[in-house]
Amino acid sequence: MIPKAFDYCRPKTLPEAISLLQQHGDAAKILSGGQSLIPMMKMRLAQPEYLIDINQIGGLDYIREEEGYLKIGALTREADLEASDLIRSKYPLILDTAFLIADPQVRNLATVGGNLAHGDPANDHPATMLALNAEVIATGPDGQRGITINEFFVSLFTTALQPNEILSEIRIPIPPAGSSGAYFKLERKVGDFATVGVAAQVTVDAKGTCQQAGIGLTNVGGTPIKATKAEEFLRGKALDASNISQAASLAADVAHPSSDLRGPAEYKISMVRELTKRALTKALNRASQAH
């Protein structure tokens, strides 16, 4: 289908983009990679009157460690994550996730900022960012504010961003030594959205005791889900098969998927249990090598 007619603006600076957002309010939408917005416009599920294309704004695509954080600029493409030496060497959870999103063509355009700002529980980065305890930086007319990832996903396709704010950066606390992660995704075919996805990040000491765990779930509820009880259960315990299995059951307890073409709810809940076991086990193996 063809989208409804719209006006198109291409600001060169963030303040200019924010001022356009203020001017046009709910009638405007930010355009980043367009990999979710354009299909929705073609299906007329989104009908913005103004598209504010932020691709010409410089300085919004970077991946760097600074001030204790891994900082990812909102316009960083999935393909940039895959190609980054920093991500490849220190952030396997992010690398796993980027690699499992869609296909190379989509990943050349799709941005990390857009993946989060879209607020789609089927997208993969939200679970990863929940596991990594990220913070989202929103820039608006009054400057920047930080939103913890726990507070960011409000409901289906709705985030804590205000209509006059742009997601400008994602900050992830740099994990200590002995940390690693993994992302597992069940999909009907390569490039599909997740039937179920699980992101796990752990920090273990030299004896294999879990110092910290992060677990995020994809596409098993109206928002991406942080499996907080499972995370708390693991803290201070050995990451052995029995504890991993109990944590996986606690993660499955908070999943509330719908039955649909990707499978019945019961099947998806069992897959959360299974993928949590696999993600924690792989994260542990990787973390043990990171000492």
Ligand SMILES: Cc1cc2nc3c(=O)[nH]c(=O)nc-3n(C[C@H](O)[C@H](O)[C@H](O)COP(=O)(O)OP(=O)(O)OC[C@H]3O[C@@H](n4cnc5c(N)ncnc54)[C@H](O)[C@@H]3O)c2cc1C
């Ligand atoms: C064939 C196909 C397969 C896909 N498979 C997957 C998949 O497996 N996993 C997955 O996670 N995703 C998948 N997607 C969805 C898509 O890749 C992601 O949602 C994408 O990362 C969105 O980023 P974008 O830059 O393209 O956002 P856009 O489409 O430009 O924007 C998406 C939404 O976020 C808003 N927005 C964008 N950037 C900002 C910002 N900086 N600040 C505020 N608001 C903003 C826009 O206004 C819009 O509402 C797929 C898409 C396609 C077309």
